[in-house]
Amino acid sequence: MRYELYYWPSIQGRGEFVRLALEDAGASYIDVARERGASAMADLMQGEGTRTPPFAPPFLKAGKQVIGQTANILFFLGPRHGLVPKPEAERLWLHGLQLTIADLVLEIHDTHHPLGPTLYYEDQRSPAKKRTAEFWDQRVPKYLGYFEDIAAGCGGGYIAGRRLTYVDLSLFQIVAGLRYAFPRRMAKFERGIPKLVGLHDRVAARPRIEAYLASARRIPFNEDGIFRHYGALDA
Amino acid sequence: MRYELYYWPSIQGRGEFVRLALEDAGASYIDVARERGASAMADLMQGEGTRTPPFAPPFLKAGKQVIGQTANILFFLGPRHGLVPKPEAERLWLHGLQLTIADLVLEIHDTHHPLGPTLYYEDQRSPAKKRTAEFWDQRVPKYLGYFEDIAAGCGGGYIAGRRLTYVDLSLFQIVAGLRYAFPRRMAKFERGIPKLVGLHDRVAARPRIEAYLASARRIPFNEDGIFRHYGALDA
Numbered sequence: 001m002r003y004e005l006y007y008w009p010s011i012q013g014r015g016e017f018v019r020l021a022l023e024d025a026g027a028s029y030i031d032v033a034r035e036r037g038a039s040a041m042a043d044l045m046q047g048e049g050t051r052t053p054p055f056a057p058p059f060l061k062a063g064k065q066v067i068g069q070t071a072n073i074l075f076f077l078g079p080r081h082g083l084v085p086k087p088e089a090e091r092l093w094l095h096g097l098q099l100t101i102a103d104l105v106l107e108i109h110d111t112h113h114p115l116g117p118t119l120y121y122e123d124q125r126s127p128a129k130k131r132t133a134e135f136w137d138q139r140v141p142k143y144l145g146y147f148e149d150i151a152a153g154c155g156g157g158y159i160a161g162r163r164l165t166y167v168d169l170s171l172f173q174i175v176a177g178l179r180y181a182f183p184r185r186m187a188k189f190e191r192g193i194p195k196l197v198g199l200h201d202r203v204a205a206r207p208r209i210e211a212y213l214a215s216a217r218r219i220p221f222n223e224d225g226i227f228r229h230y231g232a233l234d235a
Numbered sequence: 236m237r238y239e240l241y242y243w244p245s246i247q248g249r250g251e252f253v254r255l256a257l258e259d260a261g262a263s264y265i266d267v268a269r270e271r272g273a274s275a276m277a278d279l280m281q282g283e284g285t286r287t288p289p290f291a292p293p294f295l296k297a298g299k300q301v302i303g304q305t306a307n308i309l310f311f312l313g314p315r316h317g318l319v320p321k322p323e324a325e326r327l328w329l330h331g332l333q334l335t336i337a338d339l340v341l342e343i344h345d346t347h348h349p350l351g352p353t354l355y356y357e358d359q360r361s362p363a364k365k366r367t368a369e370f371w372d373q374r375v376p377k378y379l380g381y382f383e384d385i386a387a388g389c390g391g392g393y394i395a396g397r398r399l400t401y402v403d404l405s406l407f408q409i410v411a412g413l414r415y416a417f418p419r420r421m422a423k424f425e426r427g428i429p430k431l432v433g434l435h436d437r438v439a440a441r442p443r444i445e446a447y448l449a450s451a452r453r454i455p456f457n458e459d460g461i462f463r464h465y466g467a468l469d470a
Contacts, residue, residue, distance in 0.1 A: 055335040072330050093287045093302075096302060099337075116365075
């Protein structure tokens with residue numbers, strides 16, 4: 001089966017967590033909005049041709065099934081492509097980690113959009129500075145400290161053992177994204193999270209991921225996505 | 236089996252979505268921090284006695300299994316207590332809705348904490364006003380409009396049909412919470428979402444929920460939780 005991924009065509013955003021899983025799995029998929037335009041995405045969200053319209057991109061179409069929410073899509077793909085261990089308890093543990101990553105992603109987005117997602121960054125520069133300071137003082141140590149502890153238990157492998165999971169792919173993206181958005185802050189901070197950086201490097205060196213990152217399918221980071229580089233926020 | 240729910244003892248917060256499910260199911264559970272103090276919660280988060288320490292409350296202990304993240308806990312409880320239909324496609328559809336509710340809950344929290352969760356409301360009154368205005372102008376219509384459309388399809392029953400799901404319970408809590416936090420704004424807004432209000436009323440009238448809401452187990456809304464009533468934000 002060929003999956004249909006629906007996501008904004010010009011950003012990595014939340015869709016990237018799904019793209020990384022599909023790419024590492026070598027799954028057959030079409031990135032619909034990039035290949036056919038964004039109108040098909042709007043149609044599905046309006047409920048056209050589905051009983052289960054998603055709230056927002058990304059969503060995945062697998063045959064007739066439409067699955068919304070990034071972590072939910074990964075939960076669906078995981079067992080179908082060997083991206084999670086089989087036992088239910090393991091699957092829920094990894095899903096809980098993915099949901100914690102989702103919370104972190106929302107807080108990353110809030111650093112440049114503290115007054116709300118529908119306003120421009122340019123109209124909230126000053127609160128963005130304050131939110132970013134709180135984020136790096138309090139939240140990054142809490143989140144990345146948690147994931148560092150988990151990565152420390154994996155002893156040079158992946159977080160669930162010898163086989164990679166979609167959570168490893170997402171943690172790679174978190175490290176890569178924070179490096180892009182906050183190069184100065186992250187350079188300093190990442191000295192304290194060597195296990196997470198090691199995990200990032202192992203993921204980046206996987207043949208399919210390496211090929212994907214070098215391809216035109218990997219959209220460059222930019223200032224419309226989750227991870228945005230604004231010099232004023234990286235002081 | 237008797238579940239152990241770990242959550243802050245003095246607020247409804249995210250734990251309330253789990254409490255409502257356990258209560259409606261008539262499940263046997265202990266609200267650990269309320270009955271034994273909060274230190275057991277901290278121990279588990281430090282990884283004591285578990286290979287899978289959760290990031291934050293709420294989390295549920297079921298035998299030896301520790302499950303973090305509200306939506307993940309509900310996903311686990313759903314099929315065990317008849318709170319979701321059995322087919323996987325239906326379960327993922329409802330889980331996607333629950334994750335959308337989780338996103339909404341985070342945005343509700345951000346109305347009083349736009350500069351970050353670790354700062355006091357008193358130190359962010361002015362940005363909170365702006366964020367709240369954006370929330371009611373843009374976000375509430377988008378989220379509740381989406382759920383209104385879904386509730387409209389349920390024809391006087393619940394969103395998945397004749398049987399209640401944990402998503403119905405959570406939507407009840409969203410309506411109840413917005414009424415508490417923003418009585419003036421919500422009174423005006425809810426004229427436009429009659430189906431969702433009807434769903435709220437049907438949930439509230441369920442015997443176990445009615446008994447729970449009248450009991451001391453239901454912690455009153457207050458200004459330490461997700462839904463906080465600040466007059467300045469309800470102008």
